[in-house]
Amino acid sequence: MKNVLRFISLLMLLLAPGFLLAQEAAVVEVADQVVAVTASADSGNTAWMLTATVLVLFMTLPGLALFYGGLVRAQNVLSVLMHCFAIACLASVLWVGVLYSIAFADGSSWVGGLSKVGLQGVGLESLSGDIPETVFVMFQMTFAIITPGLIVGAFVERMKFTAILLFTALWLVVVYAPVTHWVWSEGGWLFARDTIDLAGGIVVHATAGVSALLLAYFVGPRDGFPKKLHVPHSPGMVMIGASMLWVGWFGFNAGSQLAANESAGMTMLVTHISAAVASLTWMTIEWIKTGKPGLVGIVTGMVAGLATITPASGYVGPLGAILLGFLAGVVCYFMCGVVKEKMKIDDTLDVFAVHGVGGIMGTVLVAVFGTAAFGGLGEFNMGEQLVTQVIALAAVVAWSAVGTVIIVFICKMTTGLRVDQEVEHTGLDQAEHGETAYHFE
């Protein structure tokens, strides 16, 4: 109980200045709007961005929640759904409070300023490009929701709920919002270096993947890892969630063009191709290696294909999408084994192997497959762009790692990371949330 109170007061502290400032800023807002009146929103683009926002939220709720929920034991499925849902709500409140400003307000090249804390100055008339800024705020918010949601896969079945909330809140402030500023805000230093990351190979998948790997390491493996593990309790649920991710990903990638235009069309096309090729690739490898093509395998391949094409969509053509999809299937499949068997880290639902590796691979390879030689649309020099991409990745991976380690330390000192062994055996649903998923009576 003490931990809960401590967490809530911390959250209040973080948010309070934002809302106070927002009230004071109401006067200034009027002046800003006068400038904005000359331009107006494009209704076609706005309609698409409203739709894309819905699709990306749908990826987390319930897509990712079901995808992850089906992979755990029956005694833990509710806890996973709860993690995704609570993180979605927490990220939303923080986004409005401070994160949007840190990510997108004018500031230094390292971090946005506090001028948009509490969404001050974001009114009915304000625009972001040719869409309303409110829509841009919402669209980007759904990215801030799914990214810490992805990390859930690293610690399922054993991390304390209080620790999860505290980790998520701090991680969004320390890692996610600054990195978003670097890469996607016009003032960011990686943006200025022409780093390519259309929809979040760096911002979403590399940050989440690297942080997940480290968090899994610090939380420690599930009891029984790696020899005595329980099978996924509902592969059917995994497939349903994964399919929602696939559909939602069109909003994620094609929406990241911020316009309903020919680029968005191409982005959607290559996104789909990569997912399909990666699914078949993963299925085939599994078929050859284990003798049976599995459902969990084919849908995991799909997620790998989508994560990999994410930074590159919009720059590669269909040929590049096929190549990226194929490599996603092969490399991510083998990385699952590397993390669990060689590194002995229980990144339980393979967040690093699938999202981290996929996102990093796509970020590097867009410099190759995005060129005209591979039917790509990018107008850059392959060698120079490769260097740019690798520098961006190195910086973001290092920042994510350092940030995660510091936050883990804070959580250890305050909430503690892990539930006790008895709770882990009984399952988190009953112990942490007082509910049971399946009553057979």
Add this chain to the structure above:
Amino acid sequence: MKLIKAIVKPFKLEDVKDALAEVGVEGMTVSEVKGFGRQKGHTEIYRGSEYTVDFLPKTMLEAVVEDDMVDVAVKAIVTAAKTGKIGDGKVFVIPVESAVRIRTDEEGGEAL
């Protein structure tokens, strides 16, 4: 009276039930159970990692019969449940002290 306790593969239940009905066994109780014998469970592979499933689903069938019915009933079960592959199951025969039919208060063999 004897209790026949048979643990069989779930998909063989229908065949075993029909075979027992044919030799005159008039009632039985069936439960879904889990267990292992020399087969020792099986492995499932998800994303390249092997998971061992120790307990396999089986069906347990219980029927109480008169002593002179035991051999023919056991034979019926064994014949019907056999696939010849590992994991076919087992049949146990256990002595039963008494039996009562609740509706009529009949006892012993009358109650079966």
